[in-house]
Amino acid sequence: VQLQASxxxxxxxxxxxxLSCAASGDTxxxxxxxxxxxxxxxxxxxxxxxxxxxxxxxxxxxxKGRFTxxxxxxxxxVYLQMNSLKPEDSxxxxxxxxxxVADFSGTYVPEAPHGxxxxxxxxxxxxxx
Numbered sequence: 001v002q003l004q005a006s007x008x009x010x011x012x013x014x015x016x017x018x019l020s021c022a023a024s025g026d027t028x029x030x031x032x033x034x035x036x037x038x039x040x041x042x043x044x045x046x047x048x049x050x051x052x053x054x055x056x057x058x059x060x061x062x063x064k065g066r067f068t069x070x071x072x073x074x075x076x077x078v079y080l081q082m083n084s085l086k087p088e089d090s091x092x093x094x095x096x097x098x099x100x101v102a103d104f105s106g107t108y109v110p111e112a113p114h115g116x117x118x119x120x121x122x123x124x125x126x127x128x129x
Contacts, residue, residue, distance in 0.1 A: 003120030021095030053106030
């Protein structure tokens, strides 16, 4: 499976962006998907994750109430709606799939980056103050 992240850009603080992670080559239907970010000089961190069915989600504390993760398995795409953006949200955002586990229950959501085996290229989000 190949993952393609898109939707990044330059936005003012308080603005919104919607990132998309589209898969090709195989279905994402049975796998958890995560969004991660990495700012210059910092380690990659988990932003949000969603289980195969969408019934289980995870958000890092700093984005709770502002970001929403969702998925459309029919379109083989996962989204990250980012509202009320802050300058500290600026980073390269990556999506990744936990292709090592086929989850039919919709409960498997690894929170750490090492739980994801297939990574897409990043999309840059820049939030100006």
